[in-house]
Structure formats: structure tokens, C-alpha cells
Amino acid sequence: MHLTSVPAVGTQAESNTAAAAAGLAIMLIEPDLATRQLYVRALRQHWQVTAVRTVAEALVLLRDGAAPQAVVVEPYAGASQIDWPLLSQLRTAAPHPPRVIVCSTLDERGRGLAWGAALYLVKPVSPQQLVAELNAVLA
Secondary structure, three states: OOOOOOOOOOOOOOHHHHHHHHOOOEEEEOOHHHHHHHHHHHHOOOOOOEEEOOOOHHHHHHHHHHHHHHHEEEEOOOOOOOOOOHHHHHHHHHOOOOEEEEEOOOOOOOHHHOOOEEEEEEOOOOOHHHHHHHHHHHH
């Protein structure tokens, strides 16, 4: 599997000094490039951020030792429904289970929470709202 890295535009493994020093890491799984870039710019002001396009890419990184405190995932990528078991896979693939935050275009809060999401946000979600919600979940 090939992971695309374009640090200049905020799509892979970006961090600021304070977040990196604190060891706080967020993984963002977002298929839409513009949304991914928007969220990464806001999140990297607070945390070390790894951003990928697909859940498959995230699972590879998690199994290879990435240990984020939280994973923000858009599980809907054009299919007719969400693959709910992927939430369990995200939690069990990492050495220390991260908190999973679903940030989706579909309003399926009940199912998302039942499958183990710590939080379910329905888009549109502003970058500022995402930062505030992550702060609350990680507190």
C-alpha cells in the first residue's frame, strides 16, 4: 500500500513543537482533500497530526506502531452505508486503543456510539468546533 505524503499542504504527519513535545497525537482519516487540509491546519496548532485518506491507510499505520490518543474518521466515502466494524478495527489495531471520533456526512449517531465511537459529529463541522470537541474528549 502506498501512502501519499504532501507535508506542504497538510496531508501527512504534521506537528508543532509544543504538541510534539507533549506527545499528543491525532490521526485524521478524511477522504476529501480540501476538508483534510482544512482540519489539519487547525488540528496541528494543538497536536501532532497524521492525516490519511482511507481507513486502510490508517490501519497500516496503527499496526506499524502509530499511537494516537484519538482518531477522527469520516467513515463514509461514497458507499451506500458506513462499515461500522471499522470503528472496532481502529481501536484494536493500535497498541493503546485511541478514542474514536466519527465526523461524518451521515447522521447515524446511535449506531456510531453503539459501535464504540467516543463522539459522533455530523458535518458540516468547523475546524474550531472539531478542536473544541477533541479537547473535551481528551480532557
